Amino acid sequence: MFTRRQALQLGVGATAAASSVAIANSLSKQSQLDLTDVGNASLRERAAAKGILYGAAIEWAELSDSGFNQQILQECNILVAENEFKFGRMRPSLDRFDFTASDRLLGFARRHSIPMRGHTLVWHLALPDWFEEQVNRRNAEQVLTNHIQTVAGRYRGQIHSWDVVNEAIEPSDGRRDRLRRTPWLERLGDGYIELAFQAAAAADPEGMLVYNELGLEGNHSDAETRRRKVVELLAGLIDNGVPVHALGIQSHLTGGADYGQFEHLRPFLSDVASLGLQILVTELDVSDQHLPADLQERDRQIATLYHDYLAVLLDEAAVIAVLTWGLSDRYTWLSSHAPRQDGNAVRPLPLDDQLNRKQAWNAIARALDQAPPR
Numbered sequence: 551m552f553t554r555r556q557a558l559q560l561g562v563g564a565t566a567a568a569s570s571v572a573i574a575n576s577l578s579k580q581s582q583l584d585l586t587d588v589g590n591a592s593l594r595e596r597a598a599a600k601g602i603l604y605g606a607a608i609e610w611a612e613l614s615d616s617g618f619n620q621q622i623l624q625e626c627n628i629l630v631a632e633n634e635f636k637f638g639r640m641r642p643s644l645d646r647f648d649f650t651a652s653d654r655l656l657g658f659a660r661r662h663s664i665p666m667r668g669h670t671l672v673w674h675l676a677l678p679d680w681f682e683e684q685v686n687r688r689n690a691e692q693v694l695t696n697h698i699q700t701v702a703g704r705y706r707g708q709i710h711s712w713d714v715v716n717e718a719i720e721p722s723d724g725r726r727d728r729l730r731r732t733p734w735l736e737r738l739g740d741g742y743i744e745l746a747f748q749a750a751a752a753a754d755p756e757g758m759l760v761y762n763e764l765g766l767e768g769n770h771s772d773a774e775t776r777r778r779k780v781v782e783l784l785a786g787l788i789d790n791g792v793p794v795h796a797l798g799i800q801s802h803l804t805g806g807a808d809y810g811q812f813e814h815l816r817p818f819l820s821d822v823a824s825l826g827l828q829i830l831v832t833e834l835d836v837s838d839q840h841l842p843a844d845l846q847e848r849d850r851q852i853a854t855l856y857h858d859y860l861a862v863l864l865d866e867a868a869v870i871a872v873l874t875w876g877l878s879d880r881y882t883w884l885s886s887h888a889p890r891q892d893g894n895a896v897r898p899l900p901l902d903d904q905l906n907r908k909q910a911w912n913a914i915a916r917a918l919d920q921a922p923p924r
Contacts, residue, residue: 585853585912588919593900594627596915601924602864603665603871604914607632607833610655612881621877621905623662628710630667630832630873631655632883636676640701644684644693647700656708665710667873669832670762671698672746673716674732681733690737695749702753711758711830713798714750715743719763719783721775728779743783744792751793761787762798762832766818767859769810777818784825797822798832802875803859805841805851812862823868831863833875835898836910839888848897853909860917867924872914879903 597604605628613619622629633639634651642648659666672694685693702712720730729735734742743761750759761784765776780797787794803809822829836855841848863869876882878901885896895903900911 585857585909585916588912588915591915593625593911593914593918596918597872598627599923600864600918600921602869602918602921603628603873604918605629605664605667605871605873606877607669607873607875608655608877609633609881610651610658613655613658615880617905618878618880621901623664625877625900626664628665628667628871628873629655629659630669632669632875633676635668635701636670637673637697638676638678638681641678641697643678644680649704652705656705660708666708667832668702668705668709668712668757670713670716671701671750672714672734672742674730674734675717677733685733685737687737690734690742691745694734694738694742694745698746698749699753702750702757706754707756709754709757711760711796712750712754713762713832714759714794715746716762717764718743718761719776719779721772721779728775744787744790747787747792747794758795758828759793760796760798760830760832761794762800764800764802764833766799767801767803767809767812767815769808769812769814774814777815781818781821781825784822784827788825794827796828796830796870798830799863800833801831801835801859802833803836803855805836805838805848805855809855809859812859815862816866819863819866819868823866827868829863829866829869830871830873831860831869832871832873834859834872835875835882835884837884837888838897839884839890843890843892843894845897849909852897853913856910857913857917860914861920864917864921867922870924872918874899874914877901878905880905 593604605626607630608622609632634655640647656666718730719728721728723731729740747759763780765773784794836852838848838852841851876899879897879899880903882898884898890896900908900914902908
């Protein structure tokens with residue numbers, strides 16, 4: 551019997567042939583792109599009409615902004631906590647958990663019947679200050695499994711999907727297996743990934759378990775290596791009977807970068823789908839750090855990137871959700887992480903800082919309208 555890795559290798563030719571038709575269809579769609587009048591239906595309504603979820607990352611503090619709160623409820627039919635579920639936020643000490651913020655955010659989502667994603671159970675960043683001194687090779691497995699059992703167990707049956715492991719691949723770290731050198735890898739070896747998924751499945755059998763990764767979108771060798779290693783990692787987990795259900799593609803895009811028309815992603819998406827996995831776009835935004843100052847031109851380039859990217863991804867039926875990393879320019883991590891040198895405010899998200907719809911909103915709306923139904 552073939553393993554999933556071998557089946558993928560044998561199916562490359564078929565994947566390429568099947569994708570040629572999709573490429574032609576996508577290019578035809580893009581040539582007809584019109585973002586001037588897309589109608590008033592919300593993104594959540596457009597997504598739902600195709601069997602897709604649209605949502606955004608939020609923080610609890612942002613919901614005190616009534617105008618922003620209303621836009622979240624209007625546009626989103628799924629939410630993800632930007633920070634409240636991260637290890638460092640929940641663990642003030644080795645022996646204590648603090649669920650105050652995560653409980654509040656989940657409570658908001660449940661009151662409005664909006665599914666919530668859990669981001670993220672295992673990551674090499676956002677670890678608390680005490681981690682380095684108090685977690686070692688002797689106790690790391692107990693710390694990891696206890697964390698997942700406690701967090702996922704507390705919210706059992708209440709979370710749409712968990713980002714169980716986040717960003718485990720880093721080709722530049724120099725390992726033959728291309729895994730990222732993380733505190734978890736150093737203490738537990740490469741088995742920490744399987745351990746995390748097994749613990750999450752035991753703690754929350756109803757949750758969708760996701761492997762979430764960055765840097766998969768580019769049209770260059772590093773991104774291609776990441777894509778290949780992601781497929782190998784997922785296929786290996788499945789061959790070993792590990793409960794993994796979906797891939798999360800972060801999708802932090804950079805305005806002005808040479809992505810082509812994203813056609814290079816089609817075989818990758820098809821390979822992931824052939825493993826029986828679903829796909830979520832988990833952290834979509836467009837950095838405008840290097841784009842022109844002129845607002846009309848900047849917004850046009852951002853919108854075009856949104857549309858071209860989603861036109862390709864949403865052609866793949868395995869893609870079931872699109873979440874932007876924020877909804878409004880009023881609240882975006884890129885204001886501090888990728889500011890513009892000219893001092894102008896960044897504009898990476900569907901709504902501007904006055905909560906008005908931008909060309910980026912129109913682009914997402916058009917891509918959802920063009921997507922085949924699930």
